[in-house]
Amino acid sequence: xxxxxxxxxxxxxxxxxxxxxxxxxxxxxxxxxxxxxxxxxxxxxxxxxxxxxxxxxxxxxxxxxxxxxxxxxxxxxxxxxxxxxxxxxxxxxxxxxxxxxxxxxxxxxxxxxxxxxxxxxxxxxxxxxxxxxxxxxxxxxxxxxxxxxxxxxxxxxxxxxxxxxxxxxxxxxxxxxxxxxxxxxxxxxxxxxxxxxxxxxxxxxxxxxxxxxxxxxxxxxxxxxxxxxxxxxxxxxxxxxxxxxxxxxxxxxxxxxxxxxxxxxxxxxxxxxxxxxxxxxxxxxxxxxxxxxxxxxxxxxxxxxxxxxxxxxxxxxxxxxxxxxxxxxxxxxxxxxxxxxxxxxxxxxxxxxxxxxxxxxxxxxxxxxxxxxxx
Numbered sequence: 001x002x003x004x005x006x007x008x009x010x011x012x013x014x015x016x017x018x019x020x021x022x023x024x025x026x027x028x029x030x031x032x033x034x035x036x037x038x039x040x041x042x043x044x045x046x047x048x049x050x051x052x053x054x055x056x057x058x059x060x061x062x063x064x065x066x067x068x069x070x071x072x073x074x075x076x077x078x079x080x081x082x083x084x085x086x087x088x089x090x091x092x093x094x095x096x097x098x099x100x101x102x103x104x105x106x107x108x109x110x111x112x113x114x115x116x117x118x119x120x121x122x123x124x125x126x127x128x129x130x131x132x133x134x135x136x137x138x139x140x141x142x143x144x145x146x147x148x149x150x151x152x153x154x155x156x157x158x159x160x161x162x163x164x165x166x167x168x169x170x171x172x173x174x175x176x177x178x179x180x181x182x183x184x185x186x187x188x189x190x191x192x193x194x195x196x197x198x199x200x201x202x203x204x205x206x207x208x209x210x211x212x213x214x215x216x217x218x219x220x221x222x223x224x225x226x227x228x229x230x231x232x233x234x235x236x237x238x239x240x241x242x243x244x245x246x247x248x249x250x251x252x253x254x255x256x257x258x259x260x261x262x263x264x265x266x267x268x269x270x271x272x273x274x275x276x277x278x279x280x281x282x283x284x285x286x287x288x289x290x291x292x293x294x295x296x297x298x299x300x301x302x303x304x305x306x307x308x309x310x311x312x313x314x315x316x317x318x319x320x321x322x323x324x325x326x327x328x329x330x331x332x333x334x335x336x337x338x339x340x341x342x343x344x345x346x347x348x349x350x351x352x353x354x355x356x357x358x359x360x361x362x363x364x365x366x367x368x369x370x371x372x373x374x375x
Contacts, residue, residue, distance in 0.1 A: 244340030262313025
């Protein structure tokens with residue numbers, strides 16, 4: 001993991017927002033970095049530590065277990081729980097001082113009861129469904145739900161939030177409409193005499209392209225890790241991939257023309273060539289659908305050359321092969337980059353394009369058995 005790229009992305013996002021915010025309002029919003037899914041595969045505790053060093057104030061997780069992992073790793077900053085906890089997780093949520101999103105009376109009462117039993121208090125953020133259709137109360141009900149929250153023992157209303165489904169799209173209309181709908185709901189809460197706390201809405205797409213949605217705090221995710229949330233959004237900010245997935249050649253052999261490679265014999269050498277084996281596969285998170293389609297970046301020590309080589313045959317559970325050509329001088333232990341920030345090789349966005357998915361999924365796939373090294 002290239003921590004200098006992580007810092008670069010955080011500073012680029014913050015600089016983008018601070019310039020516009022200072023010009024318009026004189027103050028810049030706080031930042032909550034999404035470190036759910038083990039920081040999109042990058043390592044949540046390590047990413048959280050860097051984010052806090054860079055001035056981020058909050059962290060975001062999807063599960064109680066993810067929040068507990070951060071606490072066990074010594075992270076003391078406020079942790080927002082984006083997902084809803086199961087009933088049996090409520091006490092762990094309170095013990096780990098997580099700040100959950102709430103959207104109805106029943107769930108908030110469970111939190112209130114647990115806080116009372118444990119002699120604790122829990123700060124919550126009211127989630128409003130302004131158009132995502134996932135978790136959240138209706139905008140028209142926001143003031144009433146907020147009133148119920150502040151009446152419960154052991155519970156404090158610390159924020160109000162929403163989420164955008166299309167902030168990274170070519171059509172800006174839906175996000176502007178959602179922002180207005182959300183702002184009206186927040187205004188209704190204030191009109192009811194209730195302080196909403198931290199108001200926040202902007203995910204990566206909105207941070208980059210929708211300043212009207214910034215409010216008091218931002219919640220970037222994939223942009224922190226060096227990728228745009230979609231290919232429809234103009235690339236107005238430079239971002240650098242943080243993750244580099246590397247391996248080393250474990251075996252080299254010469255084969256004759258027509259030689260079959262890997263399961264199913266779906267690849268046959270078009271000429272006499274050199275086949276190199278890499279010791280990782282789909283169990284490590286390198287997708288099997290890259291079979292006969294993907295490329296890797298080979299670094300030859302003997303020649304000093306770096307070049308792309310295609311995957312030969314099906315990706316296996318723990319290994320796969322590449323065709324490095326008849327004139328290759330590869331050796332065992334030569335380094336190979338599967339994806340990363342080097343423009344000479346593929347990045348997670350290129351792989352996502354081959355697979356018809358998004359970079360988020362590519363980095364999240366990398367399994368726990370792959371060691372994370374931070375440089």
